[in-house]
Amino acid sequence: MEKESLAERIKALVVNVPDYPKKGISFKDLTPLFASYEVFDSSIKYLSQTITSSLGEKPDFIVGVEARGFIVGTALAKEMGLGFVPIRKAGKLPRNVVSEEYALEYSTAKIELQKSAMPKRSRVIIADDLLATGGTSIAASNLIAKQGSITLGFAFIVSLSYLEGKKKLSLPVFDIVEY
Numbered sequence: 319m320e321k322e323s324l325a326e327r328i329k330a331l332v333v334n335v336p337d338y339p340k341k342g343i344s345f346k347d348l349t350p351l352f353a354s355y356e357v358f359d360s361s362i363k364y365l366s367q368t369i370t371s372s373l374g375e376k377p378d379f380i381v382g383v384e385a386r387g388f389i390v391g392t393a394l395a396k397e398m399g400l401g402f403v404p405i406r407k408a409g410k411l412p413r414n415v416v417s418e419e420y421a422l423e424y425s426t427a428k429i430e431l432q433k434s435a436m437p438k439r440s441r442v443i444i445a446d447d448l449l450a451t452g453g454t455s456i457a458a459s460n461l462i463a464k465q466g467s468i469t470l471g472f473a474f475i476v477s478l479s480y481l482e483g484k485k486k487l488s489l490p491v492f493d494i495v496e497y
Contacts, residue, residue, distance in 0.1 A: 324364055325495045327357050328475065332495070346476055346497065348447050352389055361494055362390070365473050366397040368492050369443060377470050378440040379403050383429065383458050384410070387446035394445050394473060403435045403442070405458050416464040420457035429454070431461040438466030445473040449493065452483030459489070 331354055335345040352358055370376065381403045382391020388404060395402035408417060408428040415430040436442070444458045449472070459469040471490035477483065479496045 321364065321494060324357075324360055328361060328495050331357060332476065346448055346478070348386065348475060351475065358393070361475050362393045362397050364494060365390075365394055365445075365475075365492055369471065369473060370398070372490060372492065373470060375441070375470075376400075377443045379436050379442045380473075381405060381431075381442045381444045381458065381462065383444065383446045383454055386448070387444075390447050390473070390475060391445035394443070401436070403431070405429050405431050405461060416461055418457040418460045418464070420453045422451070422453055427454070427457075429457055429461065431458075431465055433465055435465070436467060440467040441470050442467055443471055443473050443492075444469055447475055449474040449477040449483045449487075449491065450481045452481075452486035455483065455487055459487075 328351055331350040333347040333350060335347050338345040379401050380391045380395035382388045383405045384407050392402045408430055411430050411432050414433045416433055417428055417430045419428045442462055444455060449455060455472050462469045469489055471492060472487060474493045476495045477493040484491050
């Protein structure tokens with residue numbers, strides 16, 4: 319499916335929620351997209367094909383950021399025949415972890431990655447549902463580096479270009495819809 323046609327189908331499913339989680343924030347709810355097997359499946363296939371053709375090399379893992387990144391990341395990992403590694407909110411993972419604190423669009427957060435989740439020097443794509451300011455993606459990439467691995471790029475279904483997160487990422491960004 320071509321990108322423009324798929325983007326239109328995705329936009330028809332995304333629900334704009336004004337003033338959530340606080341006044342002035344316009345939240346893009348992708349839940350209806352996840353509920354649509356056909357559009358979600360097409361989105362994952364598109365991302366997989368774009369990553370594969372653009373990079374010229376296959377990553378070793380897909381890394382997903384809690385929580386909606388787990389949805390996109392596990393589906394993308396399965397489609398690409400790769401393992402999935404989770405990045406979780408602080409305090410959710412057992413054993414030795416590396417941590418990264420960062421600023422969100424509307425607060426601060428801390429995320430963690432198990433040191434033993436993948437071999438050092440693994441090459442990964444970081445997946446999430448949506449790119450906003452880029453803070454979560456940068457923090458996730460920093461965690462990958464702290465663990466001894468390499469981020470090849472980022473995969474999102476939606477990017478909010480007006481928040482300029484894509485400009486802050488120095489690696490390839492694979493997305494389908496831009497607002």
